[in-house]
Amino acid sequence: MASSKMTSEKKQSKPAHFPPFFIRLSGVGDFIDVRFKVNAEAMRPGPVYIKDEKTGKTATVATVPKIGWLMTRRTKVGNTAFLILKNPDNSIKAGSLVTLVVGQYRKEHIPVLG
Amino acid sequence: MIFHKHINRSDCNYKNRVKIVTGDEKTMVAKNEVKKNEAGVSRRKFLKTAGAVAGLTGAATIAGISVSPASLPFLPKTLQPAEAAPSTSEFFPTTYRGLGYKPTTRYYYFYATDGIMNVPVSFQDLETLWSHKEIYIWGFAKPVCDKRPLGSTTTLSLDPEDKNFAYKDLELIDPSTERPLMVGKCQLPGPPIWGVEGDILEITLMNIGFLHYPERCDPHTIHLHGVHSPTYYDGIPELSFAVPMATPEDFPLDTKEKVEMFSFTYKMYCERPGTYMYHCHVEASEHVQMGMYGPLWIYPRQLGTQKVKDVECGGWAYGNPLTAFTQEATLLLSEIDSRWHDAEFRHEEVEFNAVDYRPDWWLVNGRAFPDTLLPGMHTQGYQPGTATSDPDAPNFDSVVTYYPPVEIDGVKYVIPRQPVQTYLQTGVNEKVLVRLVNMGYQAQPMHFHGVMPRIIGKDTHAWVPTTTPQFSNSVPLFLRCFTQGIFSGETYDLLAVYPDKAKLSPEVYGFINKPPEPNPFSAEATYWADVVNKLDPTVPITPLPSARDPLVETASGYFNGYPLLYLWHEHDDYKVTNNGDYPGGAVVLVKVDKKPPPPKPSIVFSLIP
Numbered sequence: 104m105a106s107s108k109m110t111s112e113k114k115q116s117k118p119a120h121f122p123p124f125f126i127r128l129s130g131v132g133d134f135i136d137v138r139f140k141v142n143a144e145a146m147r148p149g150p151v152y153i154k155d156e157k158t159g160k161t162a163t164v165a166t167v168p169k170i171g172w173l174m175t176r177r178t179k180v181g182n183t184a185f186l187i188l189k190n191p192d193n194s195i196k197a198g199s200l201v202t203l204v205v206g207q208y209r210k211e212h213i214p215v216l217g
Numbered sequence: 218m219i220f221h222k223h224i225n226r227s228d229c230n231y232k233n234r235v236k237i238v239t240g241d242e243k244t245m246v247a248k249n250e251v252k253k254n255e256a257g258v259s260r261r262k263f264l265k266t267a268g269a270v271a272g273l274t275g276a277a278t279i280a281g282i283s284v285s286p287a288s289l290p291f292l293p294k295t296l297q298p299a300e301a302a303p304s305t306s307e308f309f310p311t312t313y314r315g316l317g318y319k320p321t322t323r324y325y326y327f328y329a330t331d332g333i334m335n336v337p338v339s340f341q342d343l344e345t346l347w348s349h350k351e352i353y354i355w356g357f358a359k360p361v362c363d364k365r366p367l368g369s370t371t372t373l374s375l376d377p378e379d380k381n382f383a384y385k386d387l388e389l390i391d392p393s394t395e396r397p398l399m400v401g402k403c404q405l406p407g408p409p410i411w412g413v414e415g416d417i418l419e420i421t422l423m424n425i426g427f428l429h430y431p432e433r434c435d436p437h438t439i440h441l442h443g444v445h446s447p448t449y450y451d452g453i454p455e456l457s458f459a460v461p462m463a464t465p466e467d468f469p470l471d472t473k474e475k476v477e478m479f480s481f482t483y484k485m486y487c488e489r490p491g492t493y494m495y496h497c498h499v500e501a502s503e504h505v506q507m508g509m510y511g512p513l514w515i516y517p518r519q520l521g522t523q524k525v526k527d528v529e530c531g532g533w534a535y536g537n538p539l540t541a542f543t544q545e546a547t548l549l550l551s552e553i554d555s556r557w558h559d560a561e562f563r564h565e566e567v568e569f570n571a572v573d574y575r576p577d578w579w580l581v582n583g584r585a586f587p588d589t590l591l592p593g594m595h596t597q598g599y600q601p602g603t604a605t606s607d608p609d610a611p612n613f614d615s616v617v618t619y620y621p622p623v624e625i626d627g628v629k630y631v632i633p634r635q636p637v638q639t640y641l642q643t644g645v646n647e648k649v650l651v652r653l654v655n656m657g658y659q660a661q662p663m664h665f666h667g668v669m670p671r672i673i674g675k676d677t678h679a680w681v682p683t684t685t686p687q688f689s690n691s692v693p694l695f696l697r698c699f700t701q702g703i704f705s706g707e708t709y710d711l712l713a714v715y716p717d718k719a720k721l722s723p724e725v726y727g728f729i730n731k732p733p734e735p736n737p738f739s740a741e742a743t744y745w746a747d748v749v750n751k752l753d754p755t756v757p758i759t760p761l762p763s764a765r766d767p768l769v770e771t772a773s774g775y776f777n778g779y780p781l782l783y784l785w786h787e788h789d790d791y792k793v794t795n796n797g798d799y800p801g802g803a804v805v806l807v808k809v810d811k812k813p814p815p816p817k818p819s820i821v822f823s824l825i826p
Binding site for chain 1: 337338339340348587590591592638640642666780782783784786793798799800804806808
């Protein structure tokens, strides 16, 4: 695995609290990429979406033929996961503050990165 | 008329185009000397001359002169028109010079070094405490850096006529001083090389050594795969030579002798249009797996015109209008076995045995899904250097797409790591040229959803009816494919055209032209947490709620109306995984809209050499 030489830079500023790692525009703004660490609250049943706190618009998981939901399928507490949310009208933009809901986990005022 | 759009808009008289590179008189003289001495010259003498060119560059920088890429001989020149256009009946490369055609030389300058790439994981990397796994790689790098300020909102343009053309936003890092800066910062895949039929490419390779494995002294080469090179330029070390690696003690490379000791210029005549690749051929089983490869393609000169390729409107893949395209997408497929890379990084005494090769990540243009969708260097609106949501976390750009920024004279530079975004935005009836390249070791069946691409070429040979002498041996076929298998070292040129499905069958598909309705499956999709809980026996399963979440009802798109979302993926479906976790790996998303696509291609490799 990665050694200290490769990672010393990150160790100095390790992300101590999760989730999420980030929420950022992806696919030229057509999608929103959410990477987060799964905690116990996120594992409890509930919806998965982000909501633009200003406009009230929501973004849910994108689906495509064959693959289906563009998100992590198997996970457990402590793992990292991703969600590809659809943003077809590009209404959620870089800088928007959103609320992330994953299961029973909820975190507000997260900036969307460009 | 297939190409009416381009003919109407072309006006592709390169005489009138903005000249990007002005050229330095002294350095150009030196380059001309290289050309004169090319035939029958000894390698040492050749290198000596080439070294003089690099020496001029280095000397200028040492003297404190501001050196712009435009004044450097190895950077590309503007495509220049022929003095007289060849007639259609005489259109093949060997007549270019007889017709007064002046070959243009395009210059590339690469470093060979090592670096770090990242792949997404579903587990937390205990050492990085991050969502990505670091993979040690070797590869190529450009000594030119994006000098846009971090957080800048300016975008790089691909259009040389654009006043914001990227060259002005790039700056060369001087070979005599940059080792601490560029060593250990290769990119995956290697920088693209492109040229025009009948022209000449000169690719200078400087072997600046490894950062993470400094005791290694591997030489490197550039093998121009598919090119009819003489042995001298073929990059096979067993048959000719390789470029030795500079050690840390050799730096700075501030003399001609040092520069010529650790560099060599490969030359290539652009004989045939089409898609190629390049890679290092030193211990190829190891060096290629470690990432020393990149794409290469040649545009044809179009019949009866001097037009080569309209950056905005597309061009022809081969010298035949049946190969006209409006968008261009390069899909360079490869795969990695992280154990091999980790073994190299740990400097294990017992080397990884190649027969144990068992890849765990499959890549498209150097990234695995969902990272394929993340912004790249030429994504419009992308702001490099954006901080993460977590103020304590490292910059995400430095985790995936870029190395941590470096500062020189108060200016922060961005150095690409995996800079290619692979997300195709297109429209109905647009002609998308897909350059399919396999630089992995496995055969890859690439499946294209919603479209049946026409195979217009394989390994730089057009598969279309031809009227030109140069393609007299072409196979006049109109083959199409659901899935195009591609072996290692092969290239295919495919033309993908998405028709308007509503017109295909209004009775069945007409609904896609109507306003989208709520996605009937959204409610299930949103209860992902419940779905995954089924895999965790410690968490009780809760039935899905009977009523849909009202929030979900407001969301739609990508499902039952334009824009349509399609998938291109490996049909060895286990390759659509990241170390076994689905979905991931070799996945490309394609958005098809009724509207024309954006004027700038969103998926092409950089046109910046």
